[in-house]
């Protein structure tokens with residue numbers, strides 16, 4: 001596509017935003033070379049406390065990371081091409097006046113945006129976005145005796161949700177367990193999707209783990225309550241009550257997830273790259289570095305971790321890492337059992353450990369952990385072509401020959417400076433959960449769901 005002059009801000013419509021980026025869909029004429037594209041723009045955080053100073057990842061790494069590092073692992077067919085596009089301040093200023101982001105503002109100083117295939121666009125296309133989060137329990141071999149019992153029976157996402165609620169964030173009481181979603185067991189996958197749906201409904205569609213878009217427009221729970229939403233016409237053969245629509249959407253999502261190996265591969269990659277857990281990783285860094293070994297207080301350890309881990313990896317660092325680790329990591333897609341996944345993780349731990357001993361540096365293990373962090377935070381967009389349907393039509397098929405696609409988004413590299421935060425958060429999350437269990441009676445404790453891999 002030629003990068004001719006960028007269409008005016010009025011040709012773009014707000015789609016959604018995450019913590020760092022704002023995404024706009026091109027809404028101009030279908031003859032434009034930009035039709036079918038979305039633009040990802042950097043945001044400027046409004047809340048000072050949320051701004052992450054000094055966390056910048058070089059732009060070259062940001063756009064190439066998905067294509068060069070993640071695609072060989074997850075499969076090229078699951079990634080969209082990203083392409084940098086030059087931006088002018090006047091264009092951004094005009095955009096800022098005609099479009100308000102829901103949470104933050106577009107960064108007026110950004111000099112490049114990123115053009116991507118618009119995954120929510122298309123006639124009759126239902127796009128369901130899920131953020132599946134951490135799909136494994138940590139390697140018990142590297143956990144401290146105090147944290148191991150908690151971390152091997154409750155997954156990070158379930159504990160983290162409670163932690164966020166305890167610290168005042170508006171999180172749902174009974175959220176989904178990712179281990180159910182990733183389990184490959186139909187009943188458990190349905191339970192996870194059901195929990196996500198309930199949280200979506202009770203939050204008014206505000207959660208970041210589940211979103212629905214139909215023909216490029218975000219669909220809210222209120223709209224699905226309405227009798228005449230076009231998505232309901234497209235979901236033929238379903239009873240058009242809210243519950244009927246919910247059941248149909250659940251079926252569509254569950255069967256799309258079942259038909260694809262992506263969740264299984266994603267969880268295996270996350271687990272294999274996080275072979276030591278953050279606890280084991282910190283011990284490995286300390287064993288390679290005498291100054292870190294003597295790092296006394298926890299505060300210092302948090303602060304010092306990033307500097308001992310080294311500079312933010314460049315694209316060539318990442319390419320060298322992948323070239324060395326690809327033979328082992330490419331086995332992830334073939335792992336079909338938990339035993340195979342654990343064996344792969346053990347192989348990775350052994351290999352990273354030997355490499356650190358030889359080099360006197362844990363940098364390879366740090367890069368592996370950072371790549372795992374990217375995969376723990378990505379989202380999937382399930383594109384289901386429903387085809388155009390007349391109200392009342394009888395057909396109950398998905399699309400007309402068009403295929404369901406599952407694409408991974410938000411595959412940005414994580415800043416190496418976050419290592420200290422990851423270590424601190426791990427301690428706080430587990431402590432918060434343990435205190436919760438200690439406050440309970442035995443009967444209450446027995447009712448707490450255990451997470452099973």
Ligand SMILES: O=P(O)(O)O[C@@H]1[C@@H](OP(=O)(O)O)[C@H](OP(=O)(O)O)[C@H](O)[C@H](OP(=O)(O)O)[C@H]1OP(=O)(O)O
Nearest residue numbers: 018019020131133160208373374376377412414418
């Ligand atoms: O730490 P977590 O698990 O809360 O993950 C953060 C996400 O929170 P959530 O998925 O809501 O729990 C968080 O998501 P939200 O901004 O809450 O939608 C971000 O994805 C953040 O990454 P980054 O700052 O964009 O690089 C994520 O930070 P990283 O942990 O990936 O660095």
Ligand SMILES: Nc1ncnc2c1ncn2[C@@H]1O[C@H](COP(=O)(O)OP(=O)(O)OP(=O)(O)O)[C@@H](O)[C@H]1O
Nearest residue numbers: 016017018019020021023116117118119120409410
């Ligand atoms: N290629 C795409 N096509 C359509 N919509 C997209 C696309 N990429 C992202 N989006 C939408 O924009 C939202 C924000 O994008 P993205 O996840 O890249 O932002 P982020 O700031 O990096 O997120 P996070 O805070 O989760 O790290 C997504 O959750 C999704 O709804």
